[in-house]
Amino acid sequence: MSPQVLIDGIIAGSTIGLGAIGLTLTYSILRFANFTHGDFLAWGAYLTLTVSGFLGGLLAGLGIGDPLGPFSFGWGLPVSLLAGMALTVLLTLGLDKVLFGRLRRRGADAIIIVMASFGASMALRSLLEFIFTANPAYFTRELQIAQKIGMGMRATPDQMLTVGLTAVLVIALHVFVTRSSTGRAMRAVSENPGLAGVYGLDVQQVIRVTWIIGAALACVAGVMSGLLVQIRPYMGFDLLLPLFAAAILGGIGSIPGAMLGGLIIGLAEAVTVQVVGAEWRAGVAFVVLVLVLILRPSGLFGRRV
Amino acid sequence: MSLLRLRDFSAGYETDLPIVKHVDMDISRGEAVCILGPNGAGKSTLIKAIAGQVRCLGGSVHLADDDITNAPSHALARRGLGFVPQTENIFTQMTIRENMQIAAELLPKARRADQMQRLFDMFPDLKARPNTLAGALSGGQRQMLAAARALLTVPEVLILDEPSAGLSPKLVGQVFETLRQIRAAGVTLVLVEQNVRAALDLTERAVVLVDGRLAHDGPTDVLRDGKLLGELFLGSRHAEVVA
Numbered sequence: 001m002s003p004q005v006l007i008d009g010i011i012a013g014s015t016i017g018l019g020a021i022g023l024t025l026t027y028s029i030l031r032f033a034n035f036t037h038g039d040f041l042a043w044g045a046y047l048t049l050t051v052s053g054f055l056g057g058l059l060a061g062l063g064i065g066d067p068l069g070p071f072s073f074g075w076g077l078p079v080s081l082l083a084g085m086a087l088t089v090l091l092t093l094g095l096d097k098v099l100f101g102r103l104r105r106r107g108a109d110a111i112i113i114v115m116a117s118f119g120a121s122m123a124l125r126s127l128l129e130f131i132f133t134a135n136p137a138y139f140t141r142e143l144q145i146a147q148k149i150g151m152g153m154r155a156t157p158d159q160m161l162t163v164g165l166t167a168v169l170v171i172a173l174h175v176f177v178t179r180s181s182t183g184r185a186m187r188a189v190s191e192n193p194g195l196a197g198v199y200g201l202d203v204q205q206v207i208r209v210t211w212i213i214g215a216a217l218a219c220v221a222g223v224m225s226g227l228l229v230q231i232r233p234y235m236g237f238d239l240l241l242p243l244f245a246a247a248i249l250g251g252i253g254s255i256p257g258a259m260l261g262g263l264i265i266g267l268a269e270a271v272t273v274q275v276v277g278a279e280w281r282a283g284v285a286f287v288v289l290v291l292v293l294i295l296r297p298s299g300l301f302g303r304r305v
Numbered sequence: 306m307s308l309l310r311l312r313d314f315s316a317g318y319e320t321d322l323p324i325v326k327h328v329d330m331d332i333s334r335g336e337a338v339c340i341l342g343p344n345g346a347g348k349s350t351l352i353k354a355i356a357g358q359v360r361c362l363g364g365s366v367h368l369a370d371d372d373i374t375n376a377p378s379h380a381l382a383r384r385g386l387g388f389v390p391q392t393e394n395i396f397t398q399m400t401i402r403e404n405m406q407i408a409a410e411l412l413p414k415a416r417r418a419d420q421m422q423r424l425f426d427m428f429p430d431l432k433a434r435p436n437t438l439a440g441a442l443s444g445g446q447r448q449m450l451a452a453a454r455a456l457l458t459v460p461e462v463l464i465l466d467e468p469s470a471g472l473s474p475k476l477v478g479q480v481f482e483t484l485r486q487i488r489a490a491g492v493t494l495v496l497v498e499q500n501v502r503a504a505l506d507l508t509e510r511a512v513v514l515v516d517g518r519l520a521h522d523g524p525t526d527v528l529r530d531g532k533l534l535g536e537l538f539l540g541s542r543h544a545e546v547v548a
């Protein structure tokens with residue numbers, strides 16, 4: 001086995017981990033498995049792509065559209081990413097307003113809300129296919145050469161950037177949740193929403209913050225995946241199983257757990273691709289999921305479940 | 306004018322199944338009232354509904370001049386209604402200090418540190434180990450933390466659901482000692498209790514709830530010999546409203 005699987009796994013795991021964090025937060029605070037989360041990744045990528053389409057021409061016109069340093073993209077992408085994150089947040093808040101929030105207020109069972117998310121997922125996916133067609137799209141056509149990064153491993157500058165960005169985001173989020181008063185409120189709602197209200201916390205506000213964080217990270221993960229692989233309407237749906245596997249492996253509600261779970265799934269996939277064959281990649285998350293549910297259903301850092 | 310005013314108040318978990326039925330009640334500022342009744346009478350349901358944890362199905366509640374019928378719990382907490390549920394009344398996965406900090410956020414920034422210090426001084430058991438997970442506390446200490454959390458925000462009225470339930474006699478004594486201090490500080494107190502004797506000693510007025518309805522409302526002394534209370538609990542006497 002070549003050491004390259006390590007870096008390949010970490011790169012794939014970064015995307016999975018970022019996506020799984022949103023999933024685990026929604027699960028622990030809204031108490032349902034959100035099947036639309038994968039589509040938030042895809043929508044994040046497409047929304048960012050759309051903005052970058054407008055912006056690209058503009059920046060090129062201004063003569064500042066060239067790629068940044070060793071990377072395959074120019075200023076357009078980071079700026080579009082911020083806009084894409086904001087738009088993805090609006091999408092999820094809108095969806096919560098018209099769908100999930102309504103069910104919640106009516107006191108619907110979790111299973112009803114899960115089913116609703118399943119339906120919304122199909123609708124969101126079809127809408128992407130309708131608007132953007134099923135053909136893959138790309139943020140950039142620039143080719144990147146993988147560079148030696150030591151120990152016989154290679155990675156492109158874009159890949160290294162996504163890994164670095166993931167590390168920064170996860171650490172920042174972890175500090176936010178463990179140190180800030182908003183994070184404390186999130187932990188309170190996740191333990192007992194009724195009591196959180198009694199303590200004076202506005203649970204609806206905490207739910208909004210959760211959507212905002214989950215959607216923003218989903219957009220980043222979608223854009224990273226789109227940058228390193230490609231953008232397709234089904235990209236989020238295809239990531240759904242790895243996302244769930246990572247969130248459950250890490251222990252529902254745990255941010256470091258979801259990230260670690262993502263990395264483990266990513267590594268397991270990379271090893272499988274190299275040892276068994278690329279066609280088995282999609283089955284890896286499934287196998288991990290089944291193993292976790294049998295051996296340690298509460299996950300690595302799990303407290304509840 | 307009364308501080309807490311219930312009119313034709315009904316509440317329950319399902320729309321067509323009221324548990325608490327047509328209750329009228331007035332509690333004045335500074336008063337201490339205990340709510341008694343057999344198991345399943347709807348005592349917890351009544352105060353949970355006042356605190357926004359169970360839906361009000363009819364009638365109204367007012368806190369001073371504000372209509373708080375079906376107001377969300379967090380708004381009530383901010384409005385000065387302190388509530389301590391019967392069970393699961395602290396965040397077990399957080400430290401004692403974090404439990405206090407969450408509540409402290411209802412206060413203006415400048416007052417938070419002082420007020421927390423004041424409450425810790427009142428509960429030395431908690432003060433000794435602020436970084437302990439609340440889940441690691443004993444039953445009595447948990448009730449202390451729950452009460453301290455509610456008091457931290459200086460509520461106009463404090464509603465407690467069986468704070469002495471499941472505690473050893475010694476701890477029951479401690480809890481009631483704490484309640485006596487709270488009472489002495491002039492906080493309006495509404496207390497649901499099974500520990501009738503201690504509750505009657507602490508409060509000046511008792512409300513008896515039987516099968517979701519008000520069966521008695523009056524000064525505690527008339528209930529002290531236990532005969533009337535026994536009759537009320539068994540349902541052989543109804544709606545004797547002395548107030």
Ligand SMILES: Nc1ncnc2c1ncn2[C@@H]1O[C@H](COP(=O)(O)OP(=O)(O)OP(=O)(O)O)[C@@H](O)[C@H]1O
Pocket residue numbers: 318324342343344345346347348349350351
């Ligand atoms: N969460 C709930 N959902 C549905 N029904 C409930 C719920 N909690 C209580 N009830 C019902 O409401 C009725 C009154 O219960 P409640 O807890 O208010 O009584 P209580 O007077 O506080 O009793 P206890 O002295 O045992 O605490 C009971 O018949 C109970 O079955």
Ligand SMILES: [Mg+2]
Pocket residue numbers: 348349350391466
């Ligand atoms: Mg009760």
